[in-house]
Amino acid sequence: MKMIVMRSSLRAVTAGLAALAVLTLAGCGGDATGGSGGDGDKVDVVASFYPLQFIAEQVGGDAVNVTTLTAPGVEPHDLELTPKQVGTITEAKLVLFEKGLQPAVDEAVEQNAKDAGFDVAPAAKLEATGAHFEDHDHEEEGxxxxxxxxxxxxxxxxxxxxxxxxxxxxxxxxxxxxxxxxxxxxxxxxxxxxxxxxxxxxxxxxxxxxxxxxxxxxxxxxxxxxxxxxxxxxxxxxxxxxxxxxxxxxxxxxxxxxxxxxxxxxxxxxxxxxxxxxxxxxxxxxxxxxxxxxxxxxxxxxxxxxxxxxxxxxxxxxxxxxxxxxxxxxx
Known part of the structure; x- marks a missing residue:
């Protein structure tokens, strides 16, 4: 079974630029979508998109600071990370994501937050339903x-x-x-x-x-x-x-x-x-x-x-x- 990787060339360029900026941003804190940053003893949690943000906020309560990588109005499948967002991932204590859904997030976690990253896919018990990704590079093959x-x-x-x-x-x-x-x-x-x-x-x-x-x-x-x-x-x-x-x-x-x-x-x-x-x-x-x-x-x-x-x-x-x-x- 597979989950397709989309827009790989653009994402590679973005990831490279983001990586150059991580050291500059490290320690700056802040919300990756524009909100406030860390707060004392609270745990900094990054959620890759809204359903995980909701869980983090509801379960974490006032013990966590939750940052979402996918701002309102942004289609999660299309997400490309900014250098600031990569910096936020780097500094987080916990990064909630679903491997395969947002390849840019997968790459950022692999490169900058292996220990903090938590892939929820195994808990979701994903399966092939007959629904599918379209591969834009090979859409004529069928x-x-x-x-x-x-x-x-x-x-x-x-x-x-x-x-x-x-x-x-x-x-x-x-x-x-x-x-x-x-x-x-x-x-x-x-x-x-x-x-x-x-x-x-x-x-x-x-x-x-x-x-x-x-x-x-x-x-x-x-x-x-x-x-x-x-x-x-x-x-x-x-x-x-x-x-x-x-x-x-x-x-x-x-x-x-x-x-x-x-x-x-x-x-x-x-x-x-x-x-x-x-x-x-x-x-x-x-x-x-x-x-x-x-x-x-x-x-x-x-x-x-x-x-x-x-x-x-x-x-x-x-x-x-x-x-x-x-x-x-x-x-």
């Missing part, structure tokens, strides 16, 4: 349709799906793993970490129950999204996800893929084409317009935007549940 012709759940696709946080059960596993790591790194505040983790795990378990009951009676079982972020969620709750694009949100779908999606929408009587906040909705809107169906937002919760910056993982997941219930005629 013939006229390219690789995007593979449907979620189909055989022959070994890309590991990184979107664990959209499955509350997998997310709970990562919450526990991060909690255990915080206790290991900062045993003096272990009781607080465990207490706050218990509360968060209770909320995530409740969320799982809401999805189970809320999606149990859907008349329609298929939903269409702008990219293949929701395979774990679909599998957990008995639905079928169809992605217009693969794991890469801004990838351009081929004409063949668009036709496949249109055929599925007609055959399965899909009522809604879902798009997301951080990527252009033009393709989703075009398909919906051609088929005279609705569009709506289904958030992959990869990062926040200006429009939902006051929301949380839990509130956004509940909004997703309501949108799925509405689109799939769930009683």
């Amino acid at each position: 013939g006229a349709g390219g690789p995007a012709a593979v449907l979620p759940g189909s055989a022959g696709n070994e890309d590991v799906d990184p979107h664990f946080w959209l499955d509350p059960v997998r997310y709970a596993g990562v919450v526990q793993a991060v909690t255990d790591k915080l206790v290991e790194v900062d045993g003096a505040h272990a009781d607080g970490y465990k207490e706050r983790a218990k509360k968060l795990l209770g909320e995530v378990t409740k969320l799982d129950g809401e999805f189970k009951s809320g999606l149990a009676t859907c008349k329609l079982k298929t939903f269409v999204t702008s990219h293949e972020a929701f395979a774990y969620l679909a599998k957990r709750y008995g639905l079928q996800m169809v992605g217009i694009a693969g794991f890469t949100p801004d990838a351009e779908p081929t004409p063949q893929r668009i036709k496949e999606v249109q055929d599925i929408v007609r055959a399965e009587q899909v009522t809604t084409i879902f798009y997301e906040e951080l990527v252009s909705p033009k393709v989703a809107e075009s398909i919906a317009r051609d088929l005279k169906v609705k569009t709506a937002v289904l958030s992959p919760i990869e990062g926040l935007s200006d429009a939902n910056s006051e929301q949380t993982y839990l509130t956004l997941m509940r909004e997703n549940l309501q949108e799925l219930r509405k689109a799939n005629s769930c009683a």
Whole structure:
């Protein structure tokens, strides 16, 4: 199984420039997205993107300073690190990341924070779901349709799906793993970490129950999204996800893929084409317009935007549940 490395040449240049600046930035502290830096005895924690930031903040509480590498409005798959961000990683006591999702972060941790880096992928129990990355350098290899012709759940696709946080059960596993790591790194505040983790795990378990009951009676079982972020969620709750694009949100779908999606929408009587906040909705809107169906937002919760910056993982997941219930005629 594999997770593809994207934009390697640009990332290599960025990493080289960042490395030159690390020594200058070391000891300066600061929030990699512009906030305040270290605070006394608090543990400096870096989270590579929002779902991990939320865990760190909820479990860490006032015992940690949390810095996120992916600012609101930035698509996490596209993240390239600044020298300041590399410096922040270098100085952190703990760096939470998912190996393979953001290659620039993988490289920065490998080069500057091996001891502090904590890859959550094993705790998430990632697997190949049939969803896939598009390889921009070889998109013609699959013939006229390219690789995007593979449907979620189909055989022959070994890309590991990184979107664990959209499955509350997998997310709970990562919450526990991060909690255990915080206790290991900062045993003096272990009781607080465990207490706050218990509360968060209770909320995530409740969320799982809401999805189970809320999606149990859907008349329609298929939903269409702008990219293949929701395979774990679909599998957990008995639905079928169809992605217009693969794991890469801004990838351009081929004409063949668009036709496949249109055929599925007609055959399965899909009522809604879902798009997301951080990527252009033009393709989703075009398909919906051609088929005279609705569009709506289904958030992959990869990062926040200006429009939902006051929301949380839990509130956004509940909004997703309501949108799925509405689109799939769930009683």
